[in-house]
Amino acid sequence: MTEIYEAIKRSAARIKDAIAFDDTGYSENINSTGDTQLKLDIKSDLIIEEEFAKVACIKEIVSEEKEGKTPLHVEGIYSIGYDPLDGSSLIDVNLSVGSIFGIYEGGFAGANLKAAVYVVYGPRVELVIAHENVTLYRLNQKGEFVFIKEITLGVKGNLNAPGATQMGWEPRHKAMIDAIFADGYRLRYSGGMVPDLHQILLKGGGLFSYPATSDVPKGKLRMIFEVFPFAFVYEKAGGAAINGKTRLLDLTPSHPHDTTPCFFGSQTEIERVKQCYAK
Ligand code: FBP
Numbered sequence: 001m002t003e004i005y006e007a008i009k010r011s012a013a014r015i016k017d018a019i020a021f022d023d024t025g026y027s028e029n030i031n032s033t034g035d036t037q038l039k040l041d042i043k044s045d046l047i048i049e050e051e052f053a054k055v056a057c058i059k060e061i062v063s064e065e066k067e068g069k070t071p072l073h074v075e076g077i078y079s080i081g082y083d084p085l086d087g088s089s090l091i092d093v094n095l096s097v098g099s100i101f102g103i104y105e106g107g108f109a110g111a112n113l114k115a116a117v118y119v120v121y122g123p124r125v126e127l128v129i130a131h132e133n134v135t136l137y138r139l140n141q142k143g144e145f146v147f148i149k150e151i152t153l154g155v156k157g158n159l160n161a162p163g164a165t166q167m168g169w170e171p172r173h174k175a176m177i178d179a180i181f182a183d184g185y186r187l188r189y190s191g192g193m194v195p196d197l198h199q200i201l202l203k204g205g206g207l208f209s210y211p212a213t214s215d216v217p218k219g220k221l222r223m224i225f226e227v228f229p230f231a232f233v234y235e236k237a238g239g240a241a242i243n244g245k246t247r248l249l250d251l252t253p254s255h256p257h258d259t260t261p262c263f264f265g266s267q268t269e270i271e272r273v274k275q276c277y278a279k
Pocket of ligand 1: 035064083085086087088089163164165191192193194220
């Protein structure tokens with residue numbers, strides 16, 4: 001597993017430079033979910049594939065930027081699902097973005113996750129590894145990721161990050177979000193899943209939600225590349241992650257690009273979601 005973390009750290013340092021200096025424009029390419037790919041999406045994907053190709057314990061990889069799986073090493077045991085540059089459309093407005101990795105053994109199902117890693121490219125470059133615990137590292141001047149601290153979530157927080165098109169929200173969802181704000185929670189939503197979930201983790205807790213809506217009935221966020229890794233991180237930090245009713249890590253996608261409604265948070269906030277969606 002350590003070799004995989006080292007490959008992710010090498011990728012993060014290279015992607016940081018690409019974000020800082022490369023062209024943030026759109027390419028001619030459309031990815032398998034119909035998004036026009038940014039040149040940086042393609043470059044980040046290539047960087048990660050190059051670094052993972054050097055790691056013998058990786059059997060196969062699947063990227064948000066590609067349709068299907070890419071076999072790497074027949075003797076490998078791990079399958080890695082990743083989003084090379086999540087929220088990449090925020091780069092040209094100079095907001096924080098991230099990379100997300102899920103390390104699976106035995107196929108791409110929530111129950112098969114063995115570890116999860118994400119990188120935040122913000123004012124500083126930070127990396128979080130969830131295995132037994134959840135650990136924060138930060139990139140220093142020498143290009144090394146140094147240990148900062150263990151991360152744990154409080155039982156109850158005070159931040160609220162409500163995603164998805166509000167006019168498409170179900171009335172019960174709108175009522176829940178309004179009630180949470182009426183209880184004094186503060187709005188923290190940048191449109192970048194990685195910095196938004198990172199903030200709630202580091203600031204003691206709260207709720208991030210990207211529900212099903214009338215315009216996106218299956219939710220927008222992808223199980224293998226985005227949702228399962230963060231569900232693993234939140235659970236290991238003492239929080240919870242559900243699709244409104246079911247624990248996200250109990251789900252199994254039938255297609256690599258399947259999406260799901262998702263709610264990540266501290267125990268208290270996730271209980272509120274369960275009550276809301278039980279109605
Ligand atoms: P990409 O993987 O295509 O970047 O989409 C993911 C994302 O940008 C998340 O980071 C973010 O939480 C969400 O979409 C924002 O969606 P919306 O623009 O509908 O609020």
